Amino acid sequence: MKPKDNLKTCDLDCLRLDHRVxxxxxxxxxxxxxxxxxxxxxxxxxxxxxxxxxxxxxxDNTTPLAIKAFREIGKPILDKNRVVLHLxxxxxxxxxxxxxxxxxxxxxxxxxxxxxxxxQGVCHQVMIEEGFVTPxxxxxxxxxxxxxxxxxxxxxxxxxxxxxGVAWVTGKCWFKVPETIRxxxxxxxxxxxxxxxxxxxxxxLLGMDGGTYRSVEFGGEYIDSLPLHERIIFPNMSTEIGAKxxxxxxxxxxxxxxxxxxxxxxxxxxxxxxxxxxxxERVLELDVSPxxxxxxxxxxxxxxxxxxxxxxxxxxxxxxGTCTNARYEDLEIVANMLKGKxxxxxxxxxxxxxxxxxxxxxxxxxxxxxxxDAGCTVTGTGCGACIGRHGGILAPGERALTTMNRNFIGRMxxxxxxxxxxxxxxxAATALTGRITDPRGMM
Amino acid sequence: xxxxxxxxxxxxTDEIIPGRYNITIDPLELAKNVxxxxxxxxxxxxxxxxxxxxxxxxxxxxxxxxxxxxIKGSQAKCVIAVSFARIFFRNAINIGLPILECxxxxxxxxxxxxxxVDLSSGGILNRTNGRQYQARPLPDFVLKIAEAGGIVNxxxxxxxxxxxx
Numbered sequence: 001m002k003p004k005d006n007l008k009t010c011d012l013d014c015l016r017l018d019h020r021v022x023x024x025x026x027x028x029x030x031x032x033x034x035x036x037x038x039x040x041x042x043x044x045x046x047x048x049x050x051x052x053x054x055x056x057x058x059x060d061n062t063t064p065l066a067i068k069a070f071r072e073i074g075k076p077i078l079d080k081n082r083v084v085l086h087l088x089x090x091x092x093x094x095x096x097x098x099x100x101x102x103x104x105x106x107x108x109x110x111x112x113x114x115x116x117x118x119x120q121g122v123c124h125q126v127m128i129e130e131g132f133v134t135p136x137x138x139x140x141x142x143x144x145x146x147x148x149x150x151x152x153x154x155x156x157x158x159x160x161x162x163x164x165g166v167a168w169v170t171g172k173c174w175f176k177v178p179e180t181i182r183x184x185x186x187x188x189x190x191x192x193x194x195x196x197x198x199x200x201x202x203x204x205l206l207g208m209d210g211g212t213y214r215s216v217e218f219g220g221e222y223i224d225s226l227p228l229h230e231r232i233i234f235p236n237m238s239t240e241i242g243a244k245x246x247x248x249x250x251x252x253x254x255x256x257x258x259x260x261x262x263x264x265x266x267x268x269x270x271x272x273x274x275x276x277x278x279x280x281e282r283v284l285e286l287d288v289s290p291x292x293x294x295x296x297x298x299x300x301x302x303x304x305x306x307x308x309x310x311x312x313x314x315x316x317x318x319x320x321g322t323c324t325n326a327r328y329e330d331l332e333i334v335a336n337m338l339k340g341k342x343x344x345x346x347x348x349x350x351x352x353x354x355x356x357x358x359x360x361x362x363x364x365x366x367x368x369x370x371x372x373d374a375g376c377t378v379t380g381t382g383c384g385a386c387i388g389r390h391g392g393i394l395a396p397g398e399r400a401l402t403t404m405n406r407n408f409i410g411r412m413x414x415x416x417x418x419x420x421x422x423x424x425x426x427x428a429a430t431a432l433t434g435r436i437t438d439p440r441g442m443m
Numbered sequence: 444x445x446x447x448x449x450x451x452x453x454x455x456t457d458e459i460i461p462g463r464y465n466i467t468i469d470p471l472e473l474a475k476n477v478x479x480x481x482x483x484x485x486x487x488x489x490x491x492x493x494x495x496x497x498x499x500x501x502x503x504x505x506x507x508x509x510x511x512x513x514i515k516g517s518q519a520k521c522v523i524a525v526s527f528a529r530i531f532f533r534n535a536i537n538i539g540l541p542i543l544e545c546x547x548x549x550x551x552x553x554x555x556x557x558x559x560v561d562l563s564s565g566g567i568l569n570r571t572n573g574r575q576y577q578a579r580p581l582p583d584f585v586l587k588i589a590e591a592g593g594i595v596n597x598x599x600x601x602x603x604x605x606x607x608x
Binding site: 048051061062064065068069072073074090097098101141142143144146148158159160161162163166169170172174209211213242260300350368387388389406408409410411415420 | 453455457458461462463465466467468480499500503504505506507508509511512526528529530533534537538582584593594595598599603604606607
């Protein structure tokens with residue numbers, strides 16, 4: 001279904017999509033406010049800026065090409081403290097080529113004496129845990145899900161490797177100030193319905209190119225009420241609708257997380273930058289209260305259905321992992337649902353914690369034991385299964401229900417396999433039955 | 444002049460080059476598997492100068508630069524599409540793969556048409572049906588990168604600040 005048709009046929013009364021233009025002084029959307037502070041002057045959508053970036057992220061999949069660009073440019077790294085490298089995409093190495101790739105990166109880190117190098121889990125989670133992402137900062141990454149950093153009120157965006165190599169040398173990157181789509185979310189979700197369900201629903205409404213080149217700003221009382229691990233879903237999946245960035249304004253929740261959970265790289269106090277009398281290109285308003293669990297069905301992220309329409313569909317694998325939904329709280333939901341039970345014997349159930357820190361906490365608090373007793377396979381941290389590298393490849397004809405953000409054809413292995421996206425609770429319910437199952441009856 | 448290879452809407456980076464092949468950064472190696480799942484005959488039969496034609500949101504998905512590199516490595520001359528996903532757009536310009544936005548041309552081109560493209564003017568001629576089209580012009584600073592043959596070449600000769608001057 002085309003996104004636009006989808007919008008028209010949407011059966012929710014709560015949906016309102018309009019074009020709002022404020023009278024009076026137009027100040028700035030959240031992205032305009034962030035970019036204005038970085039530019040030292042007021043900037044508006046449409047302008048092209050060359051900005052200093054705070055951190056430059058890349059991982060084992062994208063760093064080798066960045067090193068190639070860096071060598072070809074032939075100039076030194078401007079500020080080594082801004083360079084952050086991760087090994088997570090094919091880690092530990094599943095084959096000789098991946099190992100060679102890692103070796104290249106290890107050698108580079110040594111040669112350049114780079115201070116920030118991690119083998120601690122999925123890059124985006126580690127970036128946030130380690131305090132590299134702070135409100136108002138600019139963090140670019142050679143990974144499309146670098147939009148995730150918007151959950152901290154930062155501008156995060158994905159770029160290719162060559163631009164990462166360029167940023168190592170120049171400390172800068174060009175950006176066109178994007179127009180903004182505001183997503184205003186009201187109400188509270190029902191029990192068993194999570195941020196993931198809400199975001200999948202939004203992806204269905206806007207379509208996989210509905211946010212292309214745009215900043216998608218998420219706000220409203222529902223977002224305000226969410227803890228950080230739930231907020232992260234929205235910017236993370238803004239990538240799936242083509243957005244340049246997905247942003248949530250920093251508030252006390254953000255600052256408390258930075259204060260209590262991260263080293264925050266010693267840079268506070270942080271400003272709570274907010275949109276000021278903004279002009280939005282579009283506003284999508286949604287009441288999340290009536291929403292049921294949602295599933296993004298094979299083969300597109302905007303092929304979204306309420307779970308009841310695909311309930312009972314057999315699956316051969318359940319995967320709980322990735323930068324979208326493998327945080328401690330996600331594992332807690334799954335463990336609570338699987339405690340004392342057994343997963344379906346004909347289904348592979350794989351749990352991959354998003355970071356070493358999450359893994360350790362889950363271990364200390366007994367979650368890992370519960371998951372293993374229920375028959376889950378708990379793997380080391382990383383991205384492997386989500387990109388079809390290792391740790392959960394699908395055979396032809398197999399169907400997986402996963403907590404991932406992306407269900408492209410062939411992403412997890414065979415091009416003849418299918419990927420369905422849902423919340424950790426839906427994944428846990430499905431793990432127990434081997435069929436797509438509504439979690440609300442099992443909590 | 445080259446032959447048109449047509450692809451649908453929302454052609455994503457996994458379809459351009461699946462993740463399992465991204466273990467190398469060699470353009471010729473990558474080119475062996477480009478479009479392998481959606482059009483396996485492409486890699487076998489593509490000729491230098493052929494033209495990729497895509498729908499809207501071409502190159503969506505991952506930030507992997509392997510996607511435009513694989514296309515460039517296959518010796519296709521350029522990609523003409525209705526629109527490009529933003530990271531793919533940047534990546535293609537940065538590595539020197541010419542891209543043209545031209546919905547009118549895309550609507551008229553069918554697989555195998557003989558296409559002539561003037562990269563400097565953005566002019567597209569479909570020799571099979573005799574029609575001409577004009578691609579949307581690129582912004583000046585993007586042209587500077589494209590004319591240098593990519594951002595790396597640009598930076599060998601210039602400072603990055605010169606992009607916006």
